[in-house]
Amino acid sequence: MKPPSFPCGLLISDLRTRKIEYANDFFAERFGFAPLELSGNDVANLFTKASEILFESYLYPSLIKEGFLDETQAVILTANKTRTPVTLNTRLSHDDKVYWSLFISEKRDKLYQELITTRDELEQQTKNLTKLSSVDDLTGLLNRREATRRIHDLMGEASYLHPLTILLIDIDHFKKVNDTYGHQTGDLILKQVAQRLEANFPENHVICRWGGEEFLIALANTDMQTVIMFDKTFHQDLHRVTLNDYHLKVSIGVAEYTGQHLEITLERLIHQADIALYEAKNSGRNKTCFFRQLGIDENHAF
């Protein structure tokens, strides 16, 4: 009576010659080999080129050394040259015969592939979410939370020779723009200001929408002459943004951190910029004021 078919391929080969001495019916039923077709063949010929290299360089040497191989992944070529992933288990017997079992692992490979695809998608979603949580919806600039985090880091690196400068920028009479031209036009203006900021200030600095119609720039390692130059061209450039006969204008407050007064926190630095901004607004708008020129004692800046 013919024994019932095993649900896996079973082989016996000789350790030294590597010739196949026995292959069960599975090789005919699932892999399409004629009965006895494999007998006398080198077992390495069963594998694809890549698996054969692995077989020669690692699998067979380790089988000889350890006497077994457990759950090893390989790809074999069926009689009609279809690539089929398999899981191999082998045992070396005392009479130098190698006993092989080959389980088809197509589903496992498919599952791996699906897991890899899912992992890639999740990574992409995480990246998108991280971006979303750090960017302002309307302008695409960094939002206040992300900017605060980055400025905090920049303060740690600031020194007398590499100061950190904060520019707090507020659009002048923006309520009037909204009231006269509508909220949607107001939104367009905010976007234009954001674009002008990105065009006028180097991108390696922190440029963010601080909130409402306020923007903030943190310029790391930039001397005051350069800050003044950036500031001047920005005012001029913004002046070119017009609505009918209205020319967009902003007021700016500037504060500088040199790392010397450790008691100056991020909140306090921004408060200094805010005081300077208030001064710019109060003294006619469309201008920039520097906190350190206001003659206010650092310790009484609050």
Ligand SMILES: Nc1nc2c(ncn2[C@@H]2O[C@H](COP(=O)(O)OP(=O)(O)OP(=O)(O)O)[C@@H](O)[C@H]2O)c(=O)[nH]1
């Ligand atoms: N369109 C639009 N308007 C906004 C947004 N956020 C804040 N605003 C408006 O910005 C205006 C700010 O008005 P105010 O704080 O009175 O300031 P201002 O009119 O610019 O006056 P000054 O700052 O003193 O020159 C308000 O009308 C807010 O509604 C926004 O996302 N979109």
